[in-house]
Amino acid sequence: MKGGLLLAAVLAATVALVLGCSTPEEGEIEIIFAAGNDPSGATDSLVVEYNASHPGVIVKFQPMPANTDTQHDNYVTILSARGTAIDLYSLDVIWTAEFAKAGWIAPLPDGLIDPGDFLEGPLASLTYEGVLYGVPWFTDAGVMYYRKDLLEEAGVPVPETWDEFRRACRQVALPRGMDGFVWQGARYEGLICDYLEFLWGLGGSIELDRIRTDPAAVESDIAAAIELALSFFDDGLSPESVLTYKEEDSRRLFTEGQALFHRNWPYAWSMAEGEESKVKGLVGIAPLMHADGEKSYSTIGGWNVAVSSYTEHPEEALEFLAFITSERALKLRAIEGGYLPTRNATYEDPDVLAANPHFGSFFEVFRNTRNRPSSPHYPRVSDTIQEHVHAALARETAPGDAAAAIVSELAEIADL
Amino acid sequence: MIRRHETRLALWLLTPALAFVIVLGAFPVCSQFVLSLTDLNLKFPAEQGFVGLSNFARLLGDDAFWRDLGQTFTFTVVSVSLELLLGLAIALILNNVIRGRTAMNSSILMPWVLPTVVAATMWSLLLNDRIGLVNSVLGRIGLTDAPIVWLGPRLAMTSVILADVWKTTPFVAIILLAGLKSIPRQYYEAAEIDGAGRWATFRAITLPLLKPFIAVAVLFRAMDAFRIFDLIWVLTGGASRTETLSIYIYRVLFRYSDLGYGSAMTVALFAIIFLMSLGLIRFMRLSSEPR
Incomplete structure (x- = not known):
């Protein structure tokens, strides 16, 4: 009898230990953000910064394979099974209609961003049947x-x-x-x-x-x-x-x-x-x-970020979405990674232009962009x-x- | 009594193999056939349903399917024929090599050992019109004045076939070499005593005795060539009339997530390869029966 109790206690302790290792601390929410790898490390440092200032939330950046089609197929596999493994997806501009029609990404709530701040073309790529489905992240x-x-x-x-x-x-x-x-x-x-x-x-x-x-x-x-x-x-x-x-x-x-x-x-x-x-x-x-x-x-090429329809933490995911597409984040990624920003203002930022003098000429080109059908x-x-x-x-x-x-x-x- | 016992034992011993065949062979084929009767699309699962044979009707009227079937057929016939001729020549040479046989055998196997995607990427670099080795050599020895666009509209199929021949001839050569080794030396000695020439010996002894090996090589190669995907995918992406059925099926199944129609195509491809193999086996059996 005594031995049985002891065994049960050890078992319970082991289970608690194992579970404790694989999940965030009590009450902490984990948000997984999947996107193509960023060799410059700018995305990683943004995530670290975000986690430090947001107790109770842990964002993890999950780098995806470089090949666009492979990324697409991975996402389709996860989402067609209604997988909750990923909360935020970085999506190629040509995927919006497909993901929106399938019901895999959630419409963006009004007021999260001011659409007037963003380049028109990338914003249009996120619109399906009049509804906006995410935020432009970087462009091409x-x-x-x-x-x-x-x-x-x-x-x-x-x-x-x-x-x-x-x-x-x-x-x-x-x-x-x-x-x-x-x-x-x-x-x-x-x-x-x-x-x-x-x-x-x-x-x-x-x-x-x-x-x-x-x-x-x-x-x-x-x-x-x-x-x-x-x-x-x-x-x-x-x-x-x-x-x-x-x-x-x-x-x-x-x-x-x-x-x-x-x-x-x-x-x-x-x-x-x-x-x-x-x-x-x-x-x-x-x-x-x-x-x-x-x-x-x-x-237009480039990538947007959208929130999964199957996420268990939509509010926290949206909050991170606003951060990763904020002026600060776009600026850091432009300076360190050379990623072309999607906000008009970033093209006038002196630090960004000092790091990328050619961005000025690109901005001229980006005024007249169009999306593939x-x-x-x-x-x-x-x-x-x-x-x-x-x-x-x-x-x-x-x-x-x-x-x-x-x-x-x-x-x-x-x-x- | 003993006999019955043995039969039962044999059945038991066969069970694992049979289970494997059912699980890995029969089951996927059947489920593929069931899928081919639906219009299931992974992206839009709400719209799926049973549609009978309409996917097959669509197949009959699909120009791309017939075009790709023809291209696949051309690719298979030309590449397997070349591989057989070259493979036979190489096997005959190797069979007569006395010194350095191991080194020869392993070096000839190199292309076959390389993963196809690696070989294909290598060929796409070799055949690149500006930086490729092939054009550079041809230009240097003065055979061409302008770079040849090997993977362009006119030569794409030829280049793809050449790359495939380079890659898989060793397989044919090794199988035929094994065949040559199995022919008893006495036959040749007898022929020599009878005063038969080389050609007569080859036709009367080597070729007939090699036939089962040729059959195996051709069968395996034809089945493989008919399903070719990776080599062409890397070299041309299916452009310039090199798209094969497998590439078309990949597009429909994976790019469009159209499981219903894609499955109908795989069922068709399966049936074609099955019939082709049966035909080849029959032909080989008939032609190798003693007259």
Whole structure:
């Protein structure tokens, strides 16, 4: 009898000990924040700071795999099982509609942020059917890099329209045996970004709603943008190998000094200015080109933060969301990690500009950004455009046929 | 009495294997078939239901499916044929090597041992039009004046097949080498005494006796090639008419979370590979029966 009691006491003590190790202290709330890894350590130090000033709450930063698709699939697996393991998710701008429609992320309560403080494009990426689902965290947008030195030497101004661009390539790049224009044309998500910039710059648009109301107009927009991209090959501005290039392939050519113009994301700036670059100090940044009488647009990339619908601590999660997207947090991440902030004011902060002098030029570009089509079935939308645009650029199909196929398939997806 | 006892024992001994086959083989195939009769989508589970055979009807009218089936077929036939010819040649050479045999055997196996994703990444660097070794060598020896876009629209399928041949020929070679070793030396001695030439010996002795091994190699390779995913995924992502059925299925199942339609496609792929294998086995059996 005595022995039994003792055994029970030991067991109880062991259980308490084991449990005590794996859960926070009595009454403490644990919040898990999942996002892509931040090698600069800025996010980690923000989390430490937050925990120190918030007794009773422990936030843990859970770094996710770098590959975007892997992150997506991980999240889908957790959320489709209504998992509570993660309270806050960092989401790619193209995932909002899918996660919102599935009911995985919670609408943002009014008053948590002042929408006027944020860049318009990233904010729009978080809106699904008129409801805001999170807060923009850091952003990305396509920019045109060019060889400042070569344009100046030839006395050619930085082009704004595609016609001027073509002339600049003919005059400066082709006589030198350089490539005029390198970009991302492999069949993957990056092709969509580059292609939509062509399409928007011609005054076109490809929203799913517009496909419902005016399919013929969308079809001709799509075909026109394909023709524009084909002309880069026909005129010898872009090598055929662009059709196999992702970001790093085109970036390599540019920083090796083999191309005059280069469309890429802001990250390529630090590579162009890096020690191994052959074009260090010779590079300029410009908005993308557009047709005469139209406007330049850049495709938005970047990441937002949203609260899981299945979190057990929505209030604490929202409080941390406000902190991690606060001016202070964005500033620290901009200075230490080079992450492009989503708040307008951060671009005017002298400390941020001192650490990243090029942010000023990027801000110009970021004023005219647009989102890829929003759809809960975005992966299908993306694959459809990728497949047919790539086939047309590879001359496997005619531009008109590709455009017709895209419109009919997107119409089908829009009705799902 | 003893016989019955033995039968029962045999059944007992077979049970674990049978259980494995059912759990790992029959069950997934059946559940896949059940799934293929629904429109289950992991993202939007509220909208799911039983839809009968409509996924298969959709499959029949899906141009992408038929296009990818054709491309998969081309890839399989061309790459397996090349692998068989090259593998046979390598096996014949290795069989006659006397010195340094171990070193030869292990070096020839290298490509097969490499994980496919590693090999594919290596090939994508080798075939890169600007920084790749292949173009650099071709340019230096003066064979080409402009870089060849190996993974571009015109050559993508050729490059993918070459990479696959490089990767899996060793497998065929090793199986055929084992076959060659199993042919008794006396046959060759007898042929030599009869004054048969090399070609006659090869046709009358080597090839017929090697047939079961060729059958195994072709069967395994064809089944594998028909499901090819990783190599092409890394090299082209399925662009430029290199998309295979497995890549299409991956898109539907994992990118779109469309379990119903994706399962219908896997059932179709399973049926095609099953029938293809049955056909190959029959063909090999018929052609190797003594006449």
